[in-house]
Amino acid sequence: MAPSKDRQRKLARAKYERQMARRAVRERRRRRILAGVGTGLAVVLVAVGGAWIGGAFDSDRDPTTEAADVCLWSPLDKADNPERTDVGTPPGRDIPQTGTETMTISTNQGAPITVSVDVASSPCAAASFTHLAGKKFYDNTDCHEILDIGAVHCGDPSGTNNGGPLYTFYDENPPALPEPSPSAGAKPAVLYPKGTVTLFGNPAGNNGSQFLIFFKDYAPTTDAPYSIVGRVSGGLDTLAKIGKIPTVADDAGDKVKPKEKITINTLTVGADAAATAAPSASAQS
Incomplete structure (x- = not known):
């Protein structure tokens, strides 16, 4: 010894x-x-x-x-951002960083839309959605735009593209643009297939609560402006129905305003999502 x-x-x-x-x-x-x-x-x-x-x-x-911060939440001044709401910030550390999480979006348009959130690729986006859902931030808000790229725009209670919480965070999972094809007639690659859910930053890269759900394939030609959060795993019929709603001009003259209201009744994440999905579906049938 x-x-x-x-x-x-x-x-x-x-x-x-x-x-x-x-x-x-x-x-x-x-x-x-x-x-x-x-x-x-x-x-x-x-x-x-x-x-x-x-x-x-x-x-x-x-x-x-002493654990290191996983996410950095950049605070905003309420005086400079009157359309935004102070709901605190999500935790910066000790958050899930693996696997997937279920997000359920119950709307007035049919059965709930369920989303498989890619926590491994977008842990901060997942943490933000979980935090905001816990504050009922999305409940009883309207998806205020249907864009010609084939996506419905939600998550801004103000309906101005400037709303959200009093924090922003960076892109985590933008798709990579493929190398240019030598063929002059080659079609651009589909980076956002139908059912993709992304963040919507205004300006790009300054994300908050706003998000897009693509109801058709989108193949951008110059850049990949949206960070991917997950994919729709249920409720594609509801999403297709939303995609067929005609649009009219908004206050700025852009033809993006849905002619029919698209209201998020509730948005839940994780255990809360599982608990609310079934009753929401029966309520919409």
Whole structure:
């Protein structure tokens, strides 16, 4: 047993010496920084240096003690975004990052539309939908546009394209554009097949609550402007019905406003979705 204990002591000592060496380097760096800054900044850096010496940034700390943020939610100023609603922000860490989740959208147009949300590829989008659904953010709101690219536009209670929560987040899962075909007559690739659900950022890449559901294939020719969240797994008949609703000009003169209201009665995610899907379907039959 003695050799084993000696080896353990040597390993512990070596680890301790490595820690002390790293701390000595940090202390020298801290002193050089403090020597070159003004008095005001020095006060701040002293506090940071204290954290260094205390091992706050020690790489040997147990990584399980402090999880890293998975998602970054960028806050918005309500004064600059009057159409947006403050419903807090989703958690930035300890969120699901694997598998799929079920989102159920009950509308006034028929049986519920169910969506398989790709949590593995879009964990932050999934977390945002879950957070907003828990706040009943989408309930009793209208899908205010039917776009000529073959998608219904939902998730903006203001109906202005500027509504949403008081935060934004980045694209996670935009499809990759294929290499240009050498054939002059080649058709562009379908990047958003029928049933695809994407985020809708305004401007692009600044996502919130708005989303698109494609009721026909879409093959963009220049870029892939929408980040994919998941696919419709049920309710395609309802989606097809929505896609046939005629449009009229909106206040801006664009022919995108549905002639018939498309109202989201409820939008639920996860366990709540499973609990509400069956009664919603019977209510719409």
